[in-house]
Amino acid sequence: MKFEFYNSATIKAPGALVGAGPDWSPVTLKVRWAFLDHPTFGPTLVDTGYGPSTYPSLASGGSSPSGNGLPTRSIGLRMYTSLFRARLRPEGQIDAVLADKGLTLEDIQYVIVTHFHVDHVSELRRFSNARILASRRGFDAVRRAGWRASLLHGTFTELLPTDLDRRLEPIEALPPINLPDGLGTGWLLVPELASLVPMNGHATGQVGIYIHSEHYLYAVDAHFVLGALDRAAEGLEPGLTKPKVTLSGLPRLIADDIAAAETTLARLAAFKRAGGRVGLCHDPDRDPFDAG
Numbered sequence: 001m002k003f004e005f006y007n008s009a010t011i012k013a014p015g016a017l018v019g020a021g022p023d024w025s026p027v028t029l030k031v032r033w034a035f036l037d038h039p040t041f042g043p044t045l046v047d048t049g050y051g052p053s054t055y056p057s058l059a060s061g062g063s064s065p066s067g068n069g070l071p072t073r074s075i076g077l078r079m080y081t082s083l084f085r086a087r088l089r090p091e092g093q094i095d096a097v098l099a100d101k102g103l104t105l106e107d108i109q110y111v112i113v114t115h116f117h118v119d120h121v122s123e124l125r126r127f128s129n130a131r132i133l134a135s136r137r138g139f140d141a142v143r144r145a146g147w148r149a150s151l152l153h154g155t156f157t158e159l160l161p162t163d164l165d166r167r168l169e170p171i172e173a174l175p176p177i178n179l180p181d182g183l184g185t186g187w188l189l190v191p192e193l194a195s196l197v198p199m200n201g202h203a204t205g206q207v208g209i210y211i212h213s214e215h216y217l218y219a220v221d222a223h224f225v226l227g228a229l230d231r232a233a234e235g236l237e238p239g240l241t242k243p244k245v246t247l248s249g250l251p252r253l254i255a256d257d258i259a260a261a262e263t264t265l266a267r268l269a270a271f272k273r274a275g276g277r278v279g280l281c282h283d284p285d286r287d288p289f290d291a292g
């Protein structure tokens, strides 16, 4: 089973703002998505990263629908993009990566959505045939959110397929599986190879991916930088359910449920201490599954 990350974009952000420590000097975050060669589903993506639906190139018309074939972005989405100013990486875009593999967007059978934040679903509308495996609870929360919550959490329904309600296959309906080292109960994705793991707190219904053979957990946005997780692991005393190092900065501000997010952080810290390896969507350093 192939599982590999690609980096769709970079974002420069002050370190202290993203919880990387007290230093405000900038760090360059990645925006990963993954290609998964699922033995029965077929070619599968995990999220989409950022792409032209969120960041149309200025040369092709900016926010205008003319010239780039993309719909006009809402004021909220334009405000969001001008705040975060991601730089797309052409070589990390889905089209380019799939072309390298001799595949097209139409060949993708499934897209697993870890959660509905814009940097994970930016290109979801372009997959008109793929089935979408996602948290039903997460999708319902996004549909119910008002504009303030949408802007704060970076969820924009304009980026979601209009028939998503019909095409969504709920992660919650997959067979449950007990996972080791404090990860709790997850859902079976590939027997003996990969499982989905609840990562509560950051966004309603967020799931990570556990790769059994590597004792590796892709914890998506449980935090933005691994350094914060290491500090949480140091501060975790036996028997404590919360790490001494708690969420701060942007990860705290945008968390759907701060207490749940800190509990997830404590679980990850305990998993690391038990010898598990953790990867994150935005961590600046190299991940063992980074392919490009």
Ligand SMILES: [Zn+2]
Residues within 6 Å of the ligand: 115, 117, 202, 203, 221
């Ligand atoms: Zn997120």
